[in-house]
Amino acid sequence: MKAKPKPSGRHRxxxxxxxxxxxxxxxxxxxxxxxxxxxxxxxxxxxxxxGEAYLDQLPRVSVCATVLNAKTDSIEREIDDIIDTLPx
Numbered sequence: 872m873k874a875k876p877k878p879s880g881r882h883r884x885x886x887x888x889x890x891x892x893x894x895x896x897x898x899x900x901x902x903x904x905x906x907x908x909x910x911x912x913x914x915x916x917x918x919x920x921x922g923e924a925y926l927d928q929l930p931r932v933s934v935c936a937t938v939l940n941a942k943t944d945s946i947e948r949e950i951d952d953i954i955d956t957l958p959x
Contacts, residue, residue: 890953897949901942908935 911932918925 886956887953890949890956894946894949894953897942897945901939901946904935904939904942908932908939911935 911928915925915928915932918928
């Protein structure tokens with residue numbers, strides 16, 4: 872697999888800045904999902920485990936977990952992209 876060529880000079884600074892901005896957006900989105908998971912967790916604690924209302928919440932938990940997994944994958948890629956733009 873070929874290594875990506877590193878950008879140079881001003882392009883590197885712009886790429887790094889754009890990468891940091893993208894990372895901040897994705898981190899914010901991940902925090903929102905975490906907050907939703909926290910709210911769901913608190914709701915589940917108030918419900919009878921295994922009850923209908925409890926079970927009704929589980930698909931939302933699953934969706935949040937899937938989205939959070941995708942966000943963490945994106946965060947890892949964005950961090951790698953930022954590191955790739957840094958000078959050696």
